[in-house]
Amino acid sequence: MSQHRYVLRYFDIQGLCETLRLLLTASGVDWTEEHPEWPKEKTNQPMGHLPVLVVSNTDGKPELVLSETLVIERYIAREYGLLPADNLAAARQEQLRDQLHDVGSTHIEYMHSTGERSAELVTKFEQDATCLVSMHVAALRHNGNNGHYFGDALSYVDLAAYAFFKFFSNAGPRSLKSKIGLLDYTRIPEVSKLMAAVEASSLLEPYFTAEKVNGPRLATRFK
């Protein structure tokens, strides 16, 4: 059992943090979430933004404060064996995860864009989402279409993909409705299988059964 305690500081939304919430749950560590008053607490964060992860020892003394979503994800994933120690194996997962993040970022950019830039982003999103699905289906197939990207156990990219596809299955009113269908996992058998495998994982039981734990997460919002 880990000797550390983790506090995730973020907003009370899915936002950028669902993969991280899944990672923290799957790792079995002692973790809680704080929703700092914003923008009041901005100056108290290392880089003026969230998320921030505070790692403390059992006495509650902070040992490490990290910011940058993907850095935090990789740190937890490596510490708790959800990302392999082997450099190459880790890189294979990271590139898939980075691609999910890129397409997610393009969509966020689209939601804030106007005019010509919006039109450019629609094309970009369509191209990148199409490529993403093709790459991820190939990876899942290459692994024997067993509901996991690598091996036969839950790993970092499984969780990142779950959060990604769940997000797009229920994206809000400003979302790119005309192209979201490209990411409809109910029409992609390999990804559907992945989603089911993640939902069935005993490591994630606390995440999927919680009524309202530390914020309205995917599991509780879309049940």
Next chain:
Amino acid sequence: MTSYIFRYFNTIGYGETTRLLLTAAKVEWTEEHPEWPQEKPNQPFGRLPVLIEQSDDGSPDLVLSESTTIERYLARTYGFLPMDPRQAALQEQFRDRQNDVLLTFREYMSVPDSAKEGVYAKFEDLLDRVISAHTELLRENGNTGYSFGSTLSYTDMALYTFMKLFFIQIVQYSEAMPKLFKAKLTPELAKLATTVEADPLLVTYVSQKGSLAEYVLPK
């Protein structure tokens, strides 16, 4: 023997840190500039950069995509990123923060004039924080010109590229941003730039590619 092919555009962009890593690693490497967008469907993720690692022992090529994944892979393999997870995470943070600044710059360029002021303020705030974080790190390390210890690290190369991006590439699209950067440049950052350029692992590369001295040193 391992060798690499680096596929990217002939620009600094998201590729220069990888070029520095490949050079500092002292491996055999070449660069390809695929015709774009014709070659887009031939890339695994439909994007550049792509790194191809080849061995002469008959094993299949490794093909990696995603610029920071490529960087971290090389940095870890060739000892420019520590094995210790916390030390590595601290270095990786610096790199990711730079991406935030660049994304905000892109936002600034693409929003209508009426919205530019707000984005400029956001950009300036982020830039302040990034410069201040790096300056503090360099000071804590005794202002040797290196971010960690007394040898070249991933953070050093990424920061050098970040500066190069502003003074050489971004200046082609906006004069305001590089001017702002120059005004905020601290002596510690200037020293890092000259130290990285003088490092034995990179000195030849820099002599071919050009120095940042005229941009970072006081006139």
